[in-house]
Amino acid sequence: MMFLARRAPLGDDMLPHYQPKGDLRTGSIVGFEALLRWRDSAGGLRRPAEIAEAFEDPALSAAISERIIGRTLADMRLWLDAAVDFGHVAINVAASEFRSGQFAEELLAKLEDANIPPERLQVEVTETVFLGRGANHVEQALRLLNDAGVRIALDDFGTGYASLAQLMHFPVDVLKIDKSFVREIGRKGDAEAITKAIVNLGHSLGIEVVAEGIETGEQELYLLGLGCRMGQGHLYSRAVPSEAVALMLARQMLRGPLARSA
Ligand code: G
Ligand code: MN
Numbered sequence: 629m630m631f632l633a634r635r636a637p638l639g640d641d642m643l644p645h646y647q648p649k650g651d652l653r654t655g656s657i658v659g660f661e662a663l664l665r666w667r668d669s670a671g672g673l674r675r676p677a678e679i680a681e682a683f684e685d686p687a688l689s690a691a692i693s694e695r696i697i698g699r700t701l702a703d704m705r706l707w708l709d710a711a712v713d714f715g716h717v718a719i720n721v722a723a724s725e726f727r728s729g730q731f732a733e734e735l736l737a738k739l740e741d742a743n744i745p746p747e748r749l750q751v752e753v754t755e756t757v758f759l760g761r762g763a764n765h766v767e768q769a770l771r772l773l774n775d776a777g778v779r780i781a782l783d784d785f786g787t788g789y790a791s792l793a794q795l796m797h798f799p800v801d802v803l804k805i806d807k808s809f810v811r812e813i814g815r816k817g818d819a820e821a822i823t824k825a826i827v828n829l830g831h832s833l834g835i836e837v838v839a840e841g842i843e844t845g846e847q848e849l850y851l852l853g854l855g856c857r858m859g860q861g862h863l864y865s866r867a868v869p870s871e872a873v874a875l876m877l878a879r880q881m882l883r884g885p886l887a888r889s890a
Contacts, residue, residue: 641667642692644700645867646717648876649838649860652852656880659715659750661860662700663867664692686724693725697735701742703870708744712874718750718781726753727762732769736776746777750802753780755788758798767798774799781838786822795833803830807841810861813850820850827854 644662651658666674676683683689700719707714725731739746751773757766770780781802782795786809805826812819823839830837839851842861851859868876 642695643667643870644696644703645869646703646873647860647867648865649718649858650864651857652839652848652859653857657715657877658858659717660873661718661752661867662696662720664696664720665867683722689722689724693722697738701738701744703873704744704748705742706870707873708748710874712877714748714873714877716748716750716779718752720752720783721757723753723757723762723766726757726766726769732772735773735778739776739778746773747779750779750781752783752804754783755785755790755794758790758794759788770799774801786826792829795829795835800835802836802838805837805839805856807861810839810841810847810851811843813847814844823851823856824854827851827856831855 643665645665646660647663648657649659649661650656664676666679668674682692697719700717704714704717706712721731735751736746739749751770753766753770757763774780779801780799781804782800783804784806785803787806803826805823809819809823809826813823814820827837829835836858837856839847839856839859840861842848842851842859842863844863847861848859848863865876
């Protein structure tokens with residue numbers, strides 16, 4: 629397993645798939661999240677959790693990330709050339725990547741090289757980037773990206789240890805409600821209370837809120853009732869290969885129960 633994981637970033641088999649994210653009321657797609665998938669030698673598709681060991685090695689993790697960002701920007705360039713209006717693409721960035729030097733500068737340079745407007749990119753970070761050594765550097769990096777037009781999303785929100793005060797110090801445009809809360813909607817009052825608090829917090833601070841991991845119509849209805857407009861999850865679509873994005877957009881495949889009846 630470790631051997632395969634070590635080999636993986638060198639091959640052509642590590643690639644982003646794209647999960648649509650959209651407006652729960654209208655069903656229209658507003659963007660995509662790039663998610664790492666890895667095709668193993670038997671042709672099976674694997675998820676990051678299955679190659680977790682690879683991410684514990686900083687050099688390897690950086691190599692994988694570099695490759696995924698490169699592939700994602702290349703896909704975005706192709707879509708722009710073909711006038712495929714994908715909205716934006718969000719990439720996931722780990723704390724370790726920010727701490728190692730010039731991440732933000734390099735990312736902006738790559739966007740410029742590919743002639744991609746920074747507004748087309750979103751960077752998702754988890755609360756852990758705000759903690760520990762290097763937090764100052766992270767703040768500078770996020771601010772540089774944000775000033776250039778890249779939007780910043782706080783991923784897995786509600787599961788980390790950062791304080792709410794971090795929201796004042798860092799440029800945060802989007803809060804993503806962690807799927808562990810969404811999963812418990814209709815089952816656990818506590819999870820519903822946390823979901824509601826996050827939606828309200830986002831609205832009071834003028835920050836967009838996106839619910840992740842929506843799998844049922846019941847969850848969708850509950851979120852809509854709270855005033856949560858944006859979401860993503862298997863109810864709409866799993867992450868799909870880049871070749872499937874244009875067709876999905878043409879068909880506007882983000883269609884939950886409400887959008888279908890509207
Ligand atoms: O940490 P982050 O929120 O970026 O995790 C995204 C992961 O969640 C991806 O691996 C993706 O495949 C998975 N995912 C996306 N939508 C759903 C969903 O509706 N249900 C579940 N269980 N997982 C999902
Ligand atoms: Mn994410």
